[in-house]
Amino acid sequence: MRTNDVMLQTATKVVTFIILVFAIHIFFAGHYTPGGGFVGGLLTASAVVLLMLAFDIRTVKSILPINYVTMTAIGLILALGTAAASIVFDVPFFTHAYDYFTLPLFGETSLHSAMLFDAGVYLVVVGVTITIIQTIGEDE
Amino acid sequence: MSNLLLFPIIIPLFFAAILMMFPKNIRMQRTIAAIGGALTVAASIYLAYTVYHDGIQAVTLGSWPAPFGISMVSDLLSALLVVTSSIITLFVIFYSFPSIGVKREQSFYYPAVLFLMVGVNGAFTTGDIFNLFVFVEVLLMASYALIVHGGEKPQLREAIKYIVINIFSSSLFVGTVAYLYSVTGTLNMADLAVKIPQIEETGILTVIAVLFLIVFGFKAAIFPLYFWLPSAYAAPPIPILALFGALLTKVGVYAIMRTYTLLFTMNIDYTHELLGIIAILTILAGSIGALAYFDVKKIIIYNIIIAVGVILFGVSQMNEAGIDGSIFYLVHDMLIKAALFFLIGIVTVLFGTSDLRKMGGLIKTRPGLGWTYLIAAFGLAGIPPLSGFPGKLLIVQGGFEGTQFWGSIVILASSLLVLLSVVRIFIYAFWGEPVETLPLAKRSYNQMFIPTVVLVAITVIFGVGAELFMPLISGAGEVLLNPTAYIDAVFKE
Numbered sequence: 001m002r003t004n005d006v007m008l009q010t011a012t013k014v015v016t017f018i019i020l021v022f023a024i025h026i027f028f029a030g031h032y033t034p035g036g037g038f039v040g041g042l043l044t045a046s047a048v049v050l051l052m053l054a055f056d057i058r059t060v061k062s063i064l065p066i067n068y069v070t071m072t073a074i075g076l077i078l079a080l081g082t083a084a085a086s087i088v089f090d091v092p093f094f095t096h097a098y099d100y101f102t103l104p105l106f107g108e109t110s111l112h113s114a115m116l117f118d119a120g121v122y123l124v125v126v127g128v129t130i131t132i133i134q135t136i137g138e139d140e
Numbered sequence: 141m142s143n144l145l146l147f148p149i150i151i152p153l154f155f156a157a158i159l160m161m162f163p164k165n166i167r168m169q170r171t172i173a174a175i176g177g178a179l180t181v182a183a184s185i186y187l188a189y190t191v192y193h194d195g196i197q198a199v200t201l202g203s204w205p206a207p208f209g210i211s212m213v214s215d216l217l218s219a220l221l222v223v224t225s226s227i228i229t230l231f232v233i234f235y236s237f238p239s240i241g242v243k244r245e246q247s248f249y250y251p252a253v254l255f256l257m258v259g260v261n262g263a264f265t266t267g268d269i270f271n272l273f274v275f276v277e278v279l280l281m282a283s284y285a286l287i288v289h290g291g292e293k294p295q296l297r298e299a300i301k302y303i304v305i306n307i308f309s310s311s312l313f314v315g316t317v318a319y320l321y322s323v324t325g326t327l328n329m330a331d332l333a334v335k336i337p338q339i340e341e342t343g344i345l346t347v348i349a350v351l352f353l354i355v356f357g358f359k360a361a362i363f364p365l366y367f368w369l370p371s372a373y374a375a376p377p378i379p380i381l382a383l384f385g386a387l388l389t390k391v392g393v394y395a396i397m398r399t400y401t402l403l404f405t406m407n408i409d410y411t412h413e414l415l416g417i418i419a420i421l422t423i424l425a426g427s428i429g430a431l432a433y434f435d436v437k438k439i440i441i442y443n444i445i446i447a448v449g450v451i452l453f454g455v456s457q458m459n460e461a462g463i464d465g466s467i468f469y470l471v472h473d474m475l476i477k478a479a480l481f482f483l484i485g486i487v488t489v490l491f492g493t494s495d496l497r498k499m500g501g502l503i504k505t506r507p508g509l510g511w512t513y514l515i516a517a518f519g520l521a522g523i524p525p526l527s528g529f530p531g532k533l534l535i536v537q538g539g540f541e542g543t544q545f546w547g548s549i550v551i552l553a554s555s556l557l558v559l560l561s562v563v564r565i566f567i568y569a570f571w572g573e574p575v576e577t578l579p580l581a582k583r584s585y586n587q588m589f590i591p592t593v594v595l596v597a598i599t600v601i602f603g604v605g606a607e608l609f610m611p612l613i614s615g616a617g618e619v620l621l622n623p624t625a626y627i628d629a630v631f632k633e
Contacts, residue, residue: 069160069161069163070160070161072160073157073158073160073161076153076156076157076160077154077157077158080150080153080154080157084150084154086143087143090142090143091142091203092142092143092199092200092201092202092203092209093143093146093150093199093201093202093212094201094202095201095202095203096202
């Protein structure tokens with residue numbers, strides 16, 4: 001018997017965006033408050049998992065046509081590249097740099113290269129989590 | 141170039157990440173994996189050259205001052221091991237082309253090999269005890285992936301045992317690091333080497349030293365903790381087995397060498413005597429296993445255990461001859477084990493079985509293979525001009541100079557058993573009545589045979605030219621026996 005899960009699907013449509021925004025907030029807040037790439041990535045993955053629960057894997061794949069293995073690889077390269085940029089400047093590996101920039105809308109903001117590293121971590125976490133869930137979910 | 145010592149870690153990591161993007165394109169996978177391996181070998185050789193000329197290279201990541209950041213240190217010992225492991229991984233990549241199979245190549249085989257290289261090179265280079273744990277996990281994760289790779293029934297069965305054992309020993313590792321941190325308040329190895337002698341409570345430090353021996357003993361397969369190794373290593377296909385047999389246990393051996401020469405020298409009478417006794421028992425256990433089996437893979441696998449015992453016996457003596465000998469023997473053993481597994485791989489492919497009793501007469505059809513095997517077998521046993529001899533000679537000398545002279549006698553006797561076990565393969569597989577062999581295309585036979593011959597040639601050069609390599613070896617031994625050079629290199633800023 002096919003149950004009608006219209007309530008779950010409607011709630012998911014609202015809640016997913018709240019989770020995604022919260023994930024992005026957690027990711028950007030990581031430098032000064034609890035959070036960072038790892039939890040941010042897990043939260044993003046949980047939003048995708050909620051979509052998978054409310055709809056099904058095939059629908060989610062057509063909404064988000066992403067190859068998560070490639071995403072993991074890109075995350076690794078981003079993290080490694082941030083750390084390895086120090087080689088160009090001949091300072092020890094993993095040396096980070098930061099400065100204050102005046103951005104439109106945000107005003108004076110400090111930008112730190114650790115953020116790029118965190119973005120790499122974020123991509124790896126999302127990629128790995130969803131690869132695990134997808135491969136187990138599609139397994140017959 | 142202050143970051144030179146990181147290149148053997150960064151290059152394979154970068155290439156592994158690139159290779160993850162197109163798993164199905166075999167030609168690209170092979171080419172890029174080979175390029176990555178070759179670049180790593182080049183970087184590691186240049187690193188060893190720099191370390192030999194300019195002294196110990198050290199860098200503390202993120203420009204932090206030494207005990208606060210993660211230090212990476214490359215002294216001669218770790219540079220030598222990085223060179224050796226990079227060369228072996230490169231040869232394993234070449235050997236995999238004809239032998240691993242298209243299906244495996246298409247499911248992230250080469251990325252896993254390169255990640256294993258990252259873990260091994262990192263574990264050899266790190267100067268921080270928790271970072272050592274992380275790199276050991278990197279190499280273990282890659283080895284989990286490789287041991288089940290292909291998903292055959294024996295692989296699945298053995299992978300469960302292998303993973304359970306390693307998770308147990310890794311959690312023990314974390315616990316031991318926590319003990320060490322609560323006693324000393326630091327995790328940087330050079331800083332630990334400064335702080336440990338200042339602590340008067342040597343009792344608790346001895347306990348931690350023995351715990352580390354148990355942790356690394358699980359990884360290195362020493363006497364009572366080797367039980368997981370023979371069946372686990374027999375499961376995966378030959379190129380993976382060669383990689384495991386040549387590199388994984390040696391990381392454990394290196395970790396014991398490093399901690400027992402740099403950190404835990406406060407109670408040598410107890411810890412090093414224990415290490416010596418365990419090493420001898422490991423040799424005995426390995427010799428029994430090597431003679432007991434008619435399975436070619438099992439015979440060579442038990443020879444890994446024997447070699448671990450021989451190397452650790454040299455370390456336990458804590459004198460110049462013993463330490464130099466074990467460094468020489470460690471490098472020799474990594475090379476010769478990879479070469480032997482390659483040879484065994486060709487033999488098992490030709491006969492379609494690894495049972496000695498079903499083999500015979502291969503010398504008539506494949507004389508080149510036969511003589512190469514004989515040279516490698518003599519090298520393993522330590523027949524004089526070959527590479528097994530100088531290391532074992534120094535270890536035996538170290539034993540006679542030290543307190544455990546009876547250990548040297550056991551090592552000499554074990555050499556005979558090693559020789560017997562490998563020559564038995566020669567007698568069964570190469571002599572006697574020819575047994576029908578499976579057809580093997582000339583091209584793929586050559587693709588497997590050429591890396592093998594080159595590797596055997598490298599071991600022969602290493603043995604015959606031992607005089608050339610001795611300055612490197614004794615330089616490495618000097619740092620182990622006199623850690624002030626190591627400490628000064630880390631705290632230079």
